[in-house]
Amino acid sequence: MKIKKFFNVILLFQIIFLFQQNIFAAGEVLDKVMPIMLAITILVIALTMWLSVVYSEKEDFDGKAFLEPFKKFTNMITKSTPIENEKDILLDHDYDGIKELDSKIPPWFSFLLYGTIVFAVIYMIRFHVIGSGNVQEEEYLEEIRQAQVERQILIKTGAFLNEETVTVTSDAGALSNGKDIFIKNCAACHANDGGGLVGPNLTDEYWINGGGIKNVFKVIKYGVPAKGMISWQTQLSPTQMQEVGSYILSLQGTQPANPKPIEGEKWVEPVEEETKS
């Protein structure tokens, strides 16, 4: 009878536990969680009061009857000998005053041992015989796949674009973006057609800071503050700098209305060194 009540209590606790699991699994917002939490709290308080009434009726004021099931349970998993019976299991040898008890192996310990054996067998069959549980390799491949997706996103946002890695883009959309950026930000000093005003002519082969997309990108990014060309890295994204840089290079050889006289050195694109392995 007592045991039955004990199991009822356990069941109740389990229900409460399950409730909580669901709340967190659903990831609900606080507003929705609060009433449920409140309900659980009231339930727990009610349960405590009910328990105290039940056990006070039994005049179990030191909680002996209440704690009985727990004691039984600990006894069941430890099978320990009560201290008053220890003389029954005392071995009769004595090593300089050190005595030994012939205690039983606690069931929880055996359970752990047999549990690991069972686990090992299942593990071996699953991972090494059938080979269906190739979790590590799959996890690895999944991580690689994710990293590639992230890389693609980063490439799109231009995070990898810098003066070392930048390349000319010939994409029509990108060049048209580049033109818009140029008209809006750069034309005031370089003229709408790139012929140059305060800033130099960008349509000829002569460059003060070196030609080619890498140098152009660098000048746009860091500017030449001493000469009046400002740094754009805080205002333009790497992709935008690539777009406007590519747009400028697409102006090479065009005939601006009022070209500024030649400044700088004639730029010859260096031959790319092929890396052979």
Ligand code: HEC
């Ligand atoms: C306030 C005027 C001003 C604005 C705005 C300006 N530039 Fe310049 N730019 C200059 C000056 C001045 C130079 C010459 C720097 C030097 O002598 O090294 C220059 C140089 C350059 C160069 C290098 C040219 C060479 O011959 O080495 C590039 C490329 C360039 N600007 C691109 C841009 C782009 C792209 C923008 C817009 C995002 C822009 N500039 C906006 C004034 C400006």
